[in-house]
Amino acid sequence: AQSVTQLGSHVSVSEGALVLLRCNYSSSVPPYLFWYVQYPNQGLQLLLKYTSAATLVKGINGFEAEFKKSETSFHLTKPSAHMSDAAEYFCAVSDDYNQGGKLIFGQGTELSVKP
Amino acid sequence: EPEVTQTPSHQVTQMGQEVILRCVPISNHLYFYWYRQILGQKVEFLVSFYNNEISEKSEIFDDQFSVERPDGSNFTLKIRSTKLEDSAMYFCASEGTGDTQYFGPGTRLTVL
Numbered sequence: 208a209q210s211v212t213q214l215g216s217h218v219s220v221s222e223g224a225l226v227l228l229r230c231n232y233s234s235s236v237p238p239y240l241f242w243y244v245q246y247p248n249q250g251l252q253l254l255l256k257y258t259s260a261a262t263l264v265k266g267i268n269g270f271e272a273e274f275k276k277s278e279t280s281f282h283l284t285k286p287s288a289h290m291s292d293a294a295e296y297f298c299a300v301s302d303d304y305n306q307g308g309k310l311i312f313g314q315g316t317e318l319s320v321k322p
Numbered sequence: 323e324p325e326v327t328q329t330p331s332h333q334v335t336q337m338g339q340e341v342i343l344r345c346v347p348i349s350n351h352l353y354f355y356w357y358r359q360i361l362g363q364k365v366e367f368l369v370s371f372y373n374n375e376i377s378e379k380s381e382i383f384d385d386q387f388s389v390e391r392p393d394g395s396n397f398t399l400k401i402r403s404t405k406l407e408d409s410a411m412y413f414c415a416s417e418g419t420g421d422t423q424y425f426g427p428g429t430r431l432t433v434l
Contacts, residue, residue, distance in 0.1 A: 251425040
């Protein structure tokens, strides 16, 4: 069965510092992996996705993630945090290569950015 | 840019009452989903829907739940007899081609 583990329910960084949000997955087949962001009182917005093309994936707002099969990881990074990055971030996995497959989400990581 | 919309944004109901949560997916999308997020917990899959029938449902999606696409634009989730534990944020999502699910802003359901 697929699963996603996000290490750290809450991460706090200073403005301008590196953001690193950790995600490890478990899947019996090569997965599709996603990062979504949820701003307060809003829905989930796709940041980026990995679908077996390049292992380093670039997304919106300066975020990127690297798929590492040997480590079963898909960590999200951003070189320099902005105050506007404060939100909840969810990693998700799907093993259905066709349309219509459900997403399995991690617990989420709340990112705080200090001035 | 097309987006998924959901109504109402907040629904308060008494235990045992029926509720219908409404979603308008992105037009030309073919796959539709409902997820829920209980406060402080992870987002959980409820059900997927394609070609006017359920494709997959989770253990949560018991006989109290049903989905419908009544008119080719709306996608609804009905909870027949609400329980306290149904209180959650319910998200609708739709998917076209491209492996990406687009989520609506959610409906917060409060069962008293």
